[in-house]
């Protein structure tokens with residue numbers, strides 16, 4: 001069989017599906033001349049909030065700022081700590097360090113790869129030992145599956161901590177009847193092009209049920225503006241979403257629910273075809289993943305060879321994440337809970353992501369599955 005041209009995430013297929021309506025929407029934004037905070041931005045904020053059932057939605061420049069803005073609104077500062085997983089994209093912890101506060105890294109659950117709620121108590125001990133005051137928890141919806149929010153919320157209530165849901169990968173997923181975006185004191189998302197709901201550049205949004213915080217954040221993301229644009233009442237940042245990107249997202253939001261459904265079919269086909277040869281993803285009962293990534297696990301000793309074989313067969317793969325944050329140069333100095341993070345440390349050597357997007361057709365997926373099974377079989381023989 002000739003090697004097909006397979007995309008890891010096929011944004012061109014989505015463009016073909018959405019068609020000329022998208023180009024018209026972009027052109028309309030260009031013709032409107034309202035490039036910053038034009039009407040599509042407000043419309044998008046309302047539609048995103050309605051989509052997930054959140055009270056307030058605020059669009060901003062990217063998914064990193066979406067996490068930073070709530071931390072700024074809370075006045076997180078040096079001496080404060082924020083608990084977060086280590087097995088995540090750097091932005092989750094980066095924003096804590098921006099403000100001079102300390103991320104405390106906790107381990108993940110080995111079946112969901114999300115923050116293990118049982119480790120939260122250990123983080124409080126770590127904070128006390130380091131003379132830090134824990135202010136918030138950032139949970140991450142890794143690979144699209146919502147974190148286990150019930151026990152995390154209970155912990156935050158008991159310890160009087162703010163819960164931030166980093167739903168950059170999981171926005172639109174479901175946790176026991178609640179849609180990611182509506183969970184936590186703040187939920188954040190990213191519209192980076194490769195995310196399940198992505199735009200044609202950088203973008204982000206955050207959601208909150210708190211009226212007061214939303215007002216402060218609206219001001220913060222616009223240089224700390226007050227009622228009058230030239231009377232700035234606090235030190236802010238410039239973090240707005242472009243009108244053009246809002247127009248793109250409004251078009252994509254129209255098909256987003258349908259795309260999440262399509263992703264379930266793709267994931268189910270992978271699960272059925274690979275569960276006897278690799279560790280396939282486990283989605284908790286009552287939850288729906290947006291499948292930002294489809295990640296399997298193979299023996300650490302074989303992974304590099306499996307990836308090489310897949311590459312030779314024209315199947316693109318990726319590793320999310322090869323190193324947990326607490327092992328990365330910039331983050332090594334921050335504390336982890338008690339006895340280290342054994343699950344994060346092990347799993348980072350075993351994970352590998354296969355092509356995943358809503359328009360992955362059965363024939364192409366069949367080829368990927370066959371190639372993956374062959375690569376796993378031949379590396380098993382070689383081992």
Ligand SMILES: *Cc1c(COP(=O)(O)O)cnc(C)c1O
Pocket residue numbers: 062063064065088089091092140166168169189190191192202203204
């Ligand atoms: C992508 C991502 C972010 C940051 O989003 P940007 O829009 O790239 O700034 C934050 N957290 C997680 C878990 C992400 O995957």
